Amino acid sequence: MPIIMPTSQACAFCEYLAERRPYTILERGDLVAILVTQEQRGKGHLLVIPIAHRPTLLDLDPGEDREMMDALRRAAKAIAKTYDPDGISVWQNNGVTAHQSIPHCHFHVAGTIDDGGTEWGNVPELNIAETDRISDALLLHLPPPRPNDQNM
Numbered sequence: 525m526p527i528i529m530p531t532s533q534a535c536a537f538c539e540y541l542a543e544r545r546p547y548t549i550l551e552r553g554d555l556v557a558i559l560v561t562q563e564q565r566g567k568g569h570l571l572v573i574p575i576a577h578r579p580t581l582l583d584l585d586p587g588e589d590r591e592m593m594d595a596l597r598r599a600a601k602a603i604a605k606t607y608d609p610d611g612i613s614v615w616q617n618n619g620v621t622a623h624q625s626i627p628h629c630h631f632h633v634a635g636t637i638d639d640g641g642t643e644w645g646n647v648p649e650l651n652i653a654e655t656d657r658i659s660d661a662l663l664l665h666l667p668p669p670r671p672n673d674q675n676m
């Protein structure tokens with residue numbers, strides 16, 4: 525049975541990557557980008573996405589998955605160094621029944637809040653200036669990408 529995907533007119537993440545809509549992009553590589561979500565659900569909440577439109581985790585190409593994992597690790601390190609949270613949560617949803625809202629594979633990475641876990645209720649939607657400030661703070665602590673070892 526196929527995974528039932530959310531329907532939308534245009535993919536929001538593809539729109540952001542194409543700069544047709546404003547959004548804070550912390551880092552953009554050849555295969556993977558790290559975005560700062562406007563719905564901050566933790567102490568530093570980032571989204572790691574493939575550059576190419578891939579609806580779910582099941583659609584990632586070999587190579588993309590490795591770059592995704594590297595970006596997740598680096599994003600977590602930047603959050604840890606910037607916000608010093610007690611924990612870091614990583615989550616990813618595939619399909620409507622898993623509560624995937626944007627039909628482009630994305631991993632959430634967020635430092636836990638003081639009460640533990642992440643904020644699952646309503647959170648204020650930050651503006652781009654606010655997410656840009658979060659990006660600037662995190663960028664100071666983002667480790668460099670893993671060296672490409674394809675030829676090793």
Ligand SMILES: [Zn+2]
Pocket residue numbers: 535536537538539576577578627628
């Ligand atoms: Zn997309």
